[in-house]
Amino acid sequence: MADRAQPVSPRLGIGAAGLVAALIFGTLAAVALRAESGRGLGSSDWAALRFTLIQACLSAGLSVALAIPVARALARRRFVGRRVLIALLGAPFILPVIVAILGLLQVFGRAGWFSSGLAVLGLEPVQIYGLHGVVLAHVFFNLPLATRLLLQGWQEIPAERFRLAAQLDADARAMRQLLEFPMLRRVVPGALAVVFAICLSSFAVALTLGGGPRATTIELAIYQAFRFDFDLGRAALLSGLQLVLTGAAALVAVKVAVGEGFGTGLDRPLQRWDGNTVAACILDGFWIVLAAGFLLLPLSAIVLAGLPGMASLTVSVWMAALNSVLVAALSTVLLLLLALPMASAVALGRGGMIEVAGILGLAASPLVIGTGLFIVIYPIADPFALALPVTALVNAVMALPFALRILVPRAREVTARYGKLSLSLDMAGWPFVWRVFLPRMRPQIGFAAGLAAALSMGDLGVIALFADPEFATLPLQVYRLMGAYRMEAAAGAALLLLTLSMAAFWILDRGGRWHAEA
Amino acid sequence: MKYLVIAAGILSTSAAIAEVPELTVYTYDSFVSDWGPGPAVEEAFEEICGCDLKLVGAGDGAALLARVKLEGARSDADVVLGLDTNLTAAAKATGLFAAHSVTADYALPLAWADTSFVPYDWGYFSFVHNADAAAPSNFKELAASDMKIVIQDPRSSTPGLGLLMWVKAAYGDAAPAIWADLSDNIVTVTKGWSEAYGLFLEGEADMVLSYTTSPAYHLIAEEDASKAAAVFDEGHYMQVEVAGKLAASDQPELADQFLSFMVSDAFQSIIPTTNWMYPAVTPAAGLPSGFETLVQPGKSLLLSEDEAASVRDVALDEWLTALSQ
Numbered sequence: 014m015a016d017r018a019q020p021v022s023p024r025l026g027i028g029a030a031g032l033v034a035a036l037i038f039g040t041l042a043a044v045a046l047r048a049e050s051g052r053g054l055g056s057s058d059w060a061a062l063r064f065t066l067i068q069a070c071l072s073a074g075l076s077v078a079l080a081i082p083v084a085r086a087l088a089r090r091r092f093v094g095r096r097v098l099i100a101l102l103g104a105p106f107i108l109p110v111i112v113a114i115l116g117l118l119q120v121f122g123r124a125g126w127f128s129s130g131l132a133v134l135g136l137e138p139v140q141i142y143g144l145h146g147v148v149l150a151h152v153f154f155n156l157p158l159a160t161r162l163l164l165q166g167w168q169e170i171p172a173e174r175f176r177l178a179a180q181l182d183a184d185a186r187a188m189r190q191l192l193e194f195p196m197l198r199r200v201v202p203g204a205l206a207v208v209f210a211i212c213l214s215s216f217a218v219a220l221t222l223g224g225g226p227r228a229t230t231i232e233l234a235i236y237q238a239f240r241f242d243f244d245l246g247r248a249a250l251l252s253g254l255q256l257v258l259t260g261a262a263a264l265v266a267v268k269v270a271v272g273e274g275f276g277t278g279l280d281r282p283l284q285r286w287d288g289n290t291v292a293a294c295i296l297d298g299f300w301i302v303l304a305a306g307f308l309l310l311p312l313s314a315i316v317l318a319g320l321p322g323m324a325s326l327t328v329s330v331w332m333a334a335l336n337s338v339l340v341a342a343l344s345t346v347l348l349l350l351l352a353l354p355m356a357s358a359v360a361l362g363r364g365g366m367i368e369v370a371g372i373l374g375l376a377a378s379p380l381v382i383g384t385g386l387f388i389v390i391y392p393i394a395d396p397f398a399l400a401l402p403v404t405a406l407v408n409a410v411m412a413l414p415f416a417l418r419i420l421v422p423r424a425r426e427v428t429a430r431y432g433k434l435s436l437s438l439d440m441a442g443w444p445f446v447w448r449v450f451l452p453r454m455r456p457q458i459g460f461a462a463g464l465a466a467a468l469s470m471g472d473l474g475v476i477a478l479f480a481d482p483e484f485a486t487l488p489l490q491v492y493r494l495m496g497a498y499r500m501e502a503a504a505g506a507a508l509l510l511l512t513l514s515m516a517a518f519w520i521l522d523r524g525g526r527w528h529a530e531a
Numbered sequence: 532m533k534y535l536v537i538a539a540g541i542l543s544t545s546a547a548i549a550e551v552p553e554l555t556v557y558t559y560d561s562f563v564s565d566w567g568p569g570p571a572v573e574e575a576f577e578e579i580c581g582c583d584l585k586l587v588g589a590g591d592g593a594a595l596l597a598r599v600k601l602e603g604a605r606s607d608a609d610v611v612l613g614l615d616t617n618l619t620a621a622a623k624a625t626g627l628f629a630a631h632s633v634t635a636d637y638a639l640p641l642a643w644a645d646t647s648f649v650p651y652d653w654g655y656f657s658f659v660h661n662a663d664a665a666a667p668s669n670f671k672e673l674a675a676s677d678m679k680i681v682i683q684d685p686r687s688s689t690p691g692l693g694l695l696m697w698v699k700a701a702y703g704d705a706a707p708a709i710w711a712d713l714s715d716n717i718v719t720v721t722k723g724w725s726e727a728y729g730l731f732l733e734g735e736a737d738m739v740l741s742y743t744t745s746p747a748y749h750l751i752a753e754e755d756a757s758k759a760a761a762v763f764d765e766g767h768y769m770q771v772e773v774a775g776k777l778a779a780s781d782q783p784e785l786a787d788q789f790l791s792f793m794v795s796d797a798f799q800s801i802i803p804t805t806n807w808m809y810p811a812v813t814p815a816a817g818l819p820s821g822f823e824t825l826v827q828p829g830k831s832l833l834l835s836e837d838e839a840a841s842v843r844d845v846a847l848d849e850w851l852t853a854l855s856q
Contacts, residue, residue: 122735123679225855241685391601
């Protein structure tokens with residue numbers, strides 16, 4: 014196909030996607046090639062696959078299904094504290110797993126607030142351990158993310174559309190059918206695929222809340238292959254399986270998510286005439302209170318647990334915090350360098366494979382990427398010297414799927430609306446990028462950068478293999494404190510981590526300004 | 532001109548640093564943390580060795596062995612510290628470790644004759660509970676009670692594997708039945724020790740799999756006597772932590788010196804209140820006060836490294852089958 018005239022070349026984006034794919038498949042190949050002997054997949058691996066799929070499907074389905082009414086309520090309502098609530102939606106997702114689990118159990122555990130409340134009423138404590146516990150925890154992690162992704166879909170419907178619909182006397186049902194359903198049809202598959210991919214590679218959450226080895230996921234099987242059996246071949250095989258599943262989910266999402274966008278508006282303040290009825294107010298209020306309670310209770314448990322320990326943080330914890338901020342900053346820059354060209358290439362119609370490459374970052378087992386990178390780097394350089402850049406790069410690749418979900422819809426609109434105009438004004442290439450593309454993308458860039466920074470701050474990822482004594486990140490330090498019985502100090506360090514992540518997210522997201530208001 | 536002087540100064544300092552030999556010791560994470568033995572050990576050894584001791588943390592014992600296997604003979608490491616007797620057979624099979632000539636008057640409850648590895652501390656696995664609660668006195672009593680326990684997954688955790696070996700060593704072929712009876716007592720299985728201990732402290736379970744020395748931490752560091760370890764009359768499985776010299780080390784003399792230092796008073800007196808384990812050689816000053824309050828199992832259990840290696844996979848299958856019902 015001859016190249017159409019386009020405001021920017023998709024080559025950079027294709028290159029970035031190629032780089033991501035090379036990193037993921039290259040490390041996988043490195044691990045597979047290093048394997049000596051080993052056995053193939055056994056029956057326990059297939060059981061792990063089955064459990065992984067069931068819990069990932071349930072978790073993704075439930076997270077996104079619940080996110081729809083919550084995002085709709087947040088899109089329709091304006092209230093005091095809304096911005097803070099939306100910012101806090103990012104929090105569960107970025108917590109180190111162990112901290113989040115302890116927070117959740119403080120609320121829903123056998124000795125948690127919920128069960129204590131039931132005991133006062135003379136009822137049995139809730140039983141959280143089991144498949145439902147795994148799903149509950151995954152919804153806790155992913156409902157906020159899904160809500161943010163869907164909320165953005167609502168915000169991309171121009172205010173003028175709602176105004177027009179109201180002028181034409183469309184009732185709530187008609188507005189749903191004309192505006193909201195088509196939007197959901199475009200946004201929901203992507204959100205489902207992202208949450209599915211996250212839950213697919215779950216390990217500690219699934220095991221702890223699953224209540225035993227029944228809740229063995231593929232990631233745990235990889236872990237076992239690596240450290241219990243030192244069977245690198247099987248680790249690579251299982252990791253490949255994970256990639257195939259995620260790749261398939263991503264492909265389906267790309268195919269299903271069809272429909273034209275709504276175009277752009279004039280960024281007028283939004284008014285929703287369909288939300289003025291009492292019933293609508295009550296319904297929206299119900300969902301907002303429910304979601305806020307579900308998310309904020311465990312978070313406040315974490316804050317309460319952490320406050321006493323905050324006073325006794327040692328120098329090494331602060332040093333680790335500094336390292337984490339450095340990693341987060343570097344990883345955010347890397348992420349934008351990868352994601353922006355990829356998003357613009359997708360917007361130019363080079364979608365499919367780039368989007369799939371983008372989502373693979375989530376599916377790749379951190380253990381396998383880390384080991385693969387180690388095998389590749391070890392003969393040529395000192396892995397310790399590269400701890401910071403390697404951690405930042407891997408974190409950037411892991412944040413890529415979220416960034417693309419955020420950037421792509423807007424990039425499509427910007428290129429569709431301003432691309433031809435810019436070409437006719439002879440503003441192709443860099444002038445288009447600087448004067449049209451980036452300024453129009455600013456809110457989405459801010460959101461994506463904020464999410465990437467926060468994620469990177471909280472991620473243990475590959476650091477374990479590259480960790481040298483002088484370079485510990487804050488999550489690693491939290492684990493070390495716990496490993497040394499210092500649970501209180503660990504809770505304090507975890508609160509510091511939560512605060513830093515939220516601050517990074519808030520600053521970058523605010524840097525992009527008004528998108529949460531529109 | 533000034534810059535040249537500064538540059539020359541920098542070059543000569545780095546040259547001076549390069550002349551100090553460097554001994555690299557791979558160990559597990561909690562050993563090198565600020566709260567572990569690492570900092571004190573480094574200071575004490577550097578005083579006598581005229582060298583730079585570099586302690587590198589790499590996950591836990593099993594991750595450590597995987598790391599050494601990945602690096603092979605090219606490894607920068609001279610000494611690996613932190614394997615236990617469940618791993619030593621696999622470690623020897625790599626052929627990467629060299630023999631040692633360290634002898635010491637070990638305080639271990641068994642005779643030590645391993646020629647590749649030197650023990651530096653040890654402990655008994657045990658269930659830790661709140662001191663005011665009555666504890667069962669063996670696995671059968673535990674299984675018959677409605678006490679809730681939280682344990683670690685043997686596939687991802689050293690204590691988890693220790694418990695697997697404990698039940699196997701105590702019950703042999705009857706182990707699957709014990710696990711089946713225990714399954715309704717197990718609240719959940721965690722990835723590692725930290726998660727399990729955290730859950731226990733939050734009140735999610737009545738007992739957690741840890742060590743008989745765990746109450747010493749609460750007693751000595753927190754002045755809190757509310758935790759106790761249960762004594763089981765089947766005996767308690769031991770963990771003996773060891774270190775070994777890599778055959779490909781470029782500092783073999785220093786590595787030998789480190790292994791000897793490891794069983795000396797200077798090292799051994801650091802262990803009890805940083806690693807919260809029993810030292811392999813009792814220091815001249817004795818154990819720190821508080822350790823005398825710890826329970827003493829009547830019988831110690833330990834499978835030899837070959838037995839451990841051979842029953843490991845069977846025991847894991849039994850465990851998985853019993854708990855997946």
